[in-house]
Amino acid sequence: MTSLAIEIAIKRILRTPGISLLVVGALAIGVGLVMPMVTLYYNISGNPMSANGDTTYRVLVGEPRSGEDSMPAIKMDSDLALRVMDVLGETRQAVSYSSFQNVRNAPDDPITRPMFTEVRVTTRGFFTMFDAPVRYGSIWSDVDDQKINNVAVLGHATNVRLFGGENSVGRRFRLGDDEYTVVGVLDRWPLVPRIYDIGRTGNAKPEGVFVPLSGFERPGIEPFDFSFVAGDRNTRARSGAVEFVTFWVQLNDASSFERVQKQLAMLTQSSTTDQPRSWAVYSADDWVLMSPDLQNRKRIYRAFILINLCFFCVCLFNLLSLLLAKVFAQASETSLLRALGASRIGVFGTYMLEVAILGVVGAVLSIFVSRAAMNGLYWLYVDNLPSKFQELQMQEGTELIYAQVDLALLVMTLATGLLGALLSVAVPALRASQTHMAEHLKAS
């Protein structure tokens, strides 16, 4: 019976190739245009940390932000960060900020053009806390964290550009005005979203070069993403300070979590005017939900998804009317089937099966449409960036890390295509199953 239904469905598909192509095309384009935005939204919505995801916490200390949330400032100024580092003492910390610099080989290589890259200035704990994959060498030592030693860990793309991707530990390169020695090289690191410092655009990538924080005294590496101290300027004491430091801690148990909370509360409860007024600690899971930068980006993706869903709905309405017309045109044949003993459910089933097959084909094709749309989006995005940022976006191995498709997304794509197809055929199939045999047989 099932094989007969499949045979009938396939024969119908082949007998009306034009309509079949339209159904497949509408589903492929409809689903294919929705999925890129769903993919981008999905990829920035989860906590990317697998190893320390439940023990890593973002620490915020500062003046309350203006606006609807009562969150403290997202970043700290360097003086405050040093105080918090001191107050939290033995707790494992990852303190960092980002900068943009030119890098090139040393001694000066006339062939290699300087490469523009983002630099993260951070502490040693950063790498273990965020599970950075070390390919060659190791991370710098605790001593390097304290002193201004010119050592660096390279990202994969920078290592490829400067040293052809080979083990470059011990090699030297120029960063801004100074020469640095490579102590470690990271493997590809598709950290999405870049949870340790999400960035205003919400789609930042791990940096090309990492250097020690050295108590914020490293010369020539000016912070890039900063803002002036927020809040009431009449009461703030550090007038003119700029906030650029992100602060994370690793807390392995409830007692250390409570201890940190108490320490931060004490820091902000002092009566002196130069104390920050609020603090907060967010787990990595919560930070992905609460980060204002990610919230902004999600709002944009939601707007796009809504528009693309409208398009998908219109595609489905069109399919519905197309299939209604098809059922109407095939009424005589349906009557014949019924006269030969096919049940109403059987007729309903063959139509559903026919469009389900087309739905699966359309959904599979939508994966390719979605990929093409994603590449088009990426090209448009890069093309509209200032020239320096274009170079940064096109570094090898980092191009489309925000467009990764996993099994869940693949299943979602196929399910959306299939569901859309079944929804659009349900009413026509029901109509077909209710065909009045005598009337149509007489007409034919």
Place this chain on the structure above:
Amino acid sequence: MYLADILRSFRRAPGGTLLLLVQVGFTFAVLVNVVALFDSYYRQLNKDSGIRNEAGVLAATVRGYGEGWENAPPGLLHMQHERTKEIIRGVTGVESVSYAHEGVPYQLSMHVQNTDRLTAPGNPLDVVNTRYSAEASTLDLLGLDIVAGRWFYPSDVQWVSSIAHNGGPDIVISQATAQALFGDGDPIGRDIVTGNGRKLNVIGVVRTVAAVNWPPLDEHAYFISGKAQNNTGFLIRLNDAIARQPEHRHAVFVELKSRLEEAYPDKEIVVETIEGLKTTNLGRFFLINAIVGGVSILLVLVTGLGNYGQMSYMVVRRTRQIAIRRALGATRSSIFNYHLLEVMVISLTGIALGSVLMTLINDVIVNAVGYGEMSLDHFVLSAAFLLLVSGVSVVMPVARATRVSPAVAAQLAN
């Protein structure tokens, strides 16, 4: 007369009518928003920047790769910068050059943080401003209009190690900044406090100047007197005859780049046009518009095809009805008008229903991207366009309906 018939036919075939209604409604809701987004973008693109003849202004960046020349003695640096100016002046077609270390209009820079929060004593408001460094020649070079006070004299402009920390103390602000900080009061001679706590003195107001920031901060800017020892930026004015002709402009552009690269083989040289910088500055909006624009084109196409298919189906189903009407004396034009009117009624109803979804989508978009608010113009334009698409898409099936012969009625009756 037609209207009563049309309403009766809706009752007879509610499914097909509903499908068309919903399609038109969804399409309209998206279309109005896309029109609003494009309108906002083009308004911004064509907004008065305050710069006279933008096509005649170029920006050049000459930046070291880190060989330490920035740390050279100040006197040597001044000579180096003056030499660069001379090289630029030597290019045929260049009228004037001025230093622009802290920002060029529309230039999103990652090397110079030229955004500043300004406050005025007695006003609780912080106003985010773009900070431009300027010298005496910058006013004429950009062709800005001074509406109050004066511009910098050459004696006001000194070499400084950092514009943000040592520039000024005199500043010239845009009218938008003056309005935000001083309301209707006279800003000349008043104090302004910068984000890093410096007190500066307002000596002039320019009518408008494009800021680096996006709306609504795109008119808030101030000029601070000073020439940076670590200067990397230059503003260049081409003479009007050259600026008027794109091919001559391009030749100057190419020659300028090649002269600078020849003079400084070890430095990064970037030459940009103000028009190009403006486009890049609005790139984020362009990207958003490109995405929704692409979807809306497909949407209109699909809706047009849907209308075509649905009307073809309706004509086939109504063959007998049309034939009877023809047999009873209906002319071809009356059949045509009837069906066209039917589609228009459906489309108008769809547009009315789509207005609810349109408002919802607009709320989501404006909340997400910060621009694209709708107006009545957008509504009317989109509705007219969609009616046109609906009408054109059904012309063929409706024309087929007019060709149904009255004899068909008799054949079908048998």
